[in-house]
Amino acid sequence: MIDGAQLSPVDHLLLRGDSVQLALDGRSGSYSYAELEQTLGRLAGWLAGFGLESGARVASWVAKGPVAALMPLAAPRAGLVHVPINPLLKHAQVAHILADSGAALLIGTAARLDSLKPGDVPPGCRLHREDDAACAMSGGQGIGPSDARPDDLAAILYTSGSTGRPKGVVLTHANLWLGAVAVADYLKLAPNDRTACVLPFSFDYGQNQLLSTWFSGGCVYPLDYLTPRDVMKLVDRRDITTLAGVPPLWVQLTELEWPSEVAAKLKRLTNSGGALTRPLVARLRALFPQADLYPMYGLTEAFRSTYLPPALVDAHPDSMGSAIPFAEILVVRPDGSLTDSDEPGELVHCGPLVAQGYWRDPARTAERFRPAPAASRYGGMAVWSGDTVRRDADGLLYFVGRDDAMIKSAGNRISPTEIEEAAVAVPGVAEAVALGVKDDRLGQAVRLLLRADDPAIAEAVAAQLKVELPNFMQPKDIIVRPEFPRNPNGKIDRVALSRDFGTGESGV
Known part of the structure; x- marks a missing residue:
């Protein structure tokens, strides 16, 4: 076990696991805590070998696997700032993140890098395939933990862009460390816990599954x-x-x-x-x-x-x-x-x-x-x-x-959440979204969208809402759809629904 007295906060995250305990498992192999520490050092050493200035941004655009799992720790260990990119994003969104972050390096799978178009990659940003990083992890020269300070930058996480172009949220070593400690504490995670990581690592919630489980000495199983x-x-x-x-x-x-x-x-x-x-x-x-x-x-x-x-x-x-x-x-x-x-x-x-x-x-x-x-x-x-x-x-x-998101109708401020919860209480309704649509008399009227298999469910929902909600919250119309659009984090894309259905026209 490494002496953690002088380590950066992020480098402390792997220290609580037993050296022979399984830390990472999945389709690409398994690693004990001792093996994961060695592999982390090699990946960090590979990144440090590019000679980038301290604090340079390194982006990763890869599927879930050892590289994706270790980049949040490897980049900060090398004195760099990690910029994870959701694997589901397309080239134009990736181009925005690369330009906005000023990334000096992008690590991606071959197919993703090949999808980039001329002009997507800003000048000075080098491209490397995920296979190069994986090769370095298996036998490259490693470096030990860093002495970064708690307030040194560690990551920039880009929001899903549901309210416009993605914006990068800046996180320090302390932010990542305290988040892991807090979640491990209230979830009561323990060394015998095994966490399924099904959310994107570009999502703070998804990344924290790794860090909080490792802080607790448990094992993570990334899954796409x-x-x-x-x-x-x-x-x-x-x-x-x-x-x-x-x-x-x-x-x-x-x-x-x-x-x-x-x-x-x-x-x-x-x-x-x-x-x-x-x-x-x-x-x-x-x-x-x-x-x-x-x-x-x-x-x-x-x-x-x-x-x-x-x-x-x-x-x-x-x-x-x-x-x-x-x-x-x-x-x-x-x-x-x-x-x-x-x-x-x-x-x-x-x-x-x-x-x-x-x-x-x-x-x-x-x-x-x-x-x-x-x-x-x-x-x-x-x-x-x-x-x-x-x-x-x-x-x-x-x-x-x-x-x-509040709907303002006839002087009333209406919470879409209250309408949506009443709608999904009706058997057969999987999800619901309430939108405000322009109405000459009311200012805004309520349009309710339902995800359901049976179009006739709209009548049952209308009847239920008349019982559960006051008159000013009743929908002007109800639209039933078999699917809702999703953003890259799996959430309902309300912006897309507002664009397609947030008008004054009648529903279908």
């Missing part, structure tokens, strides 16, 4: 799945204990027939990237009764903000929970003062998990990263989320809606 059934097969084959997902994945997984002995292998389910609905919580609890369910809320700009302990899920299925370790979550009025119990306000995240802003974008940084409210015990810069929440008398938070 084609169908939800592939996930179920992995759980069975590798005795997976921990599975993280986003709501669309849980919807798909709950539509499968899980053998009881396979479902029983899962000890822990975690959700972020969107709120779980009551019906979905009920299905997960019924299908995986032995598993603890952790609903969570996060922002790339602050990593993770809240979680709901499993013991509270049945009694408070709609709650976001409360602050995770190292996070301070305030609910404030427009003037920055704290709201009273059950009074809606903006969620503001304070503390050391807050990122360093958007890469080379002071204007957008100033909009989201602002001085913490006066009531903050941390002070400094905080992330003003733009999300409206409320905190009940017991300290539990509840999502109300995004300010920019």
